Amino acid sequence: ATQVKKICCLGAGYVGGPTCAVIAYKCHDIDVTIVDLNEARIAAWNSDHLPIYEPGLDKIVFERRGKNLSFTTEVEKSVLEADLIFVSVNTPTKKSGLGAGFAADLAYVESATRQIADVAKSSKIVVEKSTVPCRTAESMRTILEANSNENIRFDILSNPEFLAEGTAINDLLYPDRVLIGGLQTPEGIKAQQALVEVYARWVPTDRIITTNLWSSELSKLAANALLAQRISSINALSAICEATGADIDEVSYACGRDSRIGPKFLKASVGFGGSCFQKDILNLVYLSEQLNLPEVAAYWKQVVDLNEYQKKRFVSRVIKTLFNTITNKKIAILGFAFKKDTGDTRESAAITLCKDFIQENAKVRIYDPKVSIEQIFLDLSEPGVIDSAKQLKNRVTIAKSAYEATEDADAMIITTEWDEFKELDYEKIYNQMHKPAFIFDGRLILDAEKLRNIGFRDYYCQLIT
Ligand code: NAD
Ligand code: UDX
Secondary structure (H helix, E strand, C coil): CCCCCEEEEECCCCCHHHHHHHHHHHCCCCEEEEECCCHHHHHHHCCCCCCCCCCCHHHHHHHHECCCEEEECCHHHHHHHCCEEEECCCCCECCCCCCCCCCECCHHHHHHHHHHHHHCCCCEEEEECCCCCCCHHHHHHHHHHCCCECCECEEEEECCCCCCCCCHHHHHHCCCCEEEEECCCHHHHHHHHHHHHHHCCCCCHHHEEEEEHHHHHHHHHHHHHHHHHHHHHHHHHHHHHHHHCCCHHHHHHHHHCCCCCCCCCCCCCCCCCCCCHHHHHHHHHHHHHHCCCHHHHHHHHHHHHHHHHHHHHHHHHHHHHCCCCCCCCEEEEECCCCCCCCCCCCCCHHHHHHHHHHHCCCEEEEECCCCCHHHHHHHHCCCCCCCCHHHHHHHEEECCCHHHHHCCCCEEEECCCCHHHHCCCHHHHHHHCCCCCEEEECCCCCCHHHHHHHCCCEEECCCCC
């Protein structure tokens, strides 16, 4: 099989950066260059403050950077020299045009593919790392083949990424599986084998799955849809718990002990966030509609609808509990990232909550250990969130600690499950809050009994009355 010696990765984001840094860390004889059009992002990758926060990432980057790992904006040179190219660019949900609100915007994938086609002077293995609709590799192949000749050939692989933010390095070092799809032709299989050999340096071969291209592309959308479906299922059950006095953590534990169900991904919450789940399910919904499968589309769409419902349900619970009005009340928001151990806020439930509270004329005071002030204001001033700059300025403040956020607050809301929120001095918090003091635990991480004993007037441990 072809031996990969130089890898180029187009896209230095949450996926391209960590994934290729780990390849460099595990394969010292492979030269890895990570490229991005965004100069600021590349400058950050080359500095002491990496552009993304991910436990364990610094160590790996600092160890290999300047050796076999580099970050650059020089697309042409990097593509020209590489024998394998990862396309790890963003594929957001389309905001306008055909399929708006559902379909994946493939403009970045296409322009990255065209760049490769324009620049390449030797054969390349091109790997889809981005999450794409099923059969995207077909379009990439058409673009690349229109530019190939007897001396240059392009082989396309699909190698979707399954890392979760906050645990990316561990997920990359010890993956449950690595999936590599390729055309089942002699050349396709040879290319597939070349990438298998890269991963086989540290991943046991029984964890490297090879499939045809389309299965690989679809498996990524399917895996995210199945994971998100579990959360929406448990969140739907949490609504029943609220109405009956059943305890969702107990239900979740009891169900999860069935080895066929399993315990993971059954934690009820204020709703899932992150850049992937919603986007990928909507992508699957669109694909189903395109394939004329409306029942299938409706089935998956419900996973996203339920998630929206869960956020709304949480907000109305807060308002109801605070005597049906939160006008000018102070609400402490603990956590702005979409989950713990990341600074990423994309699709974070906290954004929707803040928006709704501000529409009710509350004052929100936000604290997150890893999200910058600039990022919070950027997210809240996105179109459709808080449109008036004046309202944003008057209604939102950022605190430097959980204690600062809860000073004089009427309610405290846990929106992200950061470990430090479990360790806070809740007596101190209670004493400085406005009475009656309320806590709403949107992540079910606190000990309800203990808080009630401190005096918190009401405590919704699982959104239960
Ligand atoms: P991101 O926005 O963090 O990074 C993408 C980067 O690509 C950006 O920095 C952008 O400037 C760059 N880019 C765009 N066009 C380019 C081009 N032609 N050449 C070079 N750089 C270019 O996105 P991400 O979170 O890393 O996600 C990337 C892909 O991986 C998406 O398809 C996503 O669905 C998928 N994915 C993400 C995760 C995750 O946890 N974030 C997990 C699995 C899969
Ligand atoms: C997800 C997939 O897990 C990963 O395999 C894929 O590659 C990218 O998308 P990510 O979005 O980074 O990863 O984080 P994940 O841990 O899946 O959490 C997503 C959201 O679901 C978070 O908001 C999290 O708090 C929430 N969640 C997760 C729950 O509400 N309950 C759970 O039981 C698990």
